[in-house]
Amino acid sequence: MINIIGLIFISIGLAFDFFGCLGLVRLPDVYCRLQAATKCVTLGTCSILFGTFLIVGFTAAGLKSLLCIIFIILTAPVAAHTIARGAHRAGVKLWKDSIVDKYAEDKEGEA
Template sequence: MAQNLSAFLMFLGALLMFIAALGVARMPDLFTRMHSSTKSATLGVGLIMLGAAFHFGEIGMTMRAVAIIVFLFLTAPVAAHMLGRAAYFAGVPLWEGTLSDALRGHYDRRTHRLISDEKIEDNLTEGEIG
């Protein structure tokens, strides 16, 4: 039973990793590539590690796998957010099919801080954001 569950989890994780690889290859811009790879790869590696924990069945291996899963689920979204934010500030172009840029006008270029909607009108009239 444990072998079947382990094989199923590892297969599902590998499938999600494959979907992440397809997303990286097929998506049109950096931001959509990062989205597809971060979501699918994080869950895929988590499932593979969970399958490894079931496969070996030792408490030491299970604890290591759980620690890796927790670490990955905590750090991967933060890292993707920081990379995406840096790319946005560096001026990496959005895909031409992007419907809206929700961040346009909301960041102060000098401090890289997010500005609320109430302050945008004041700052736009003063020429601080652009």
């Protein structure tokens, strides 16, 4: 029974991974791609690792997969935020139909 629950978690994770990468290919802008891909792929990979933990059980591999879940949840938003900040400071343009850019207004206020 717990193996079936683990396989269901792995299926959810696979769906999230695939649609995140589809957004990475399809969306028009760096920031849109970052928003789609980072959130979807983080949740999908954490779901796959949790399914691995449920199937393998309390062995060394299962506990290492729990450790890997904690590590990915802590580091993926940091990496995404740093990439977005670096791209905005390097002068990557927004999409032509974007209507608001709060970070540029904040930089205007600082200068």
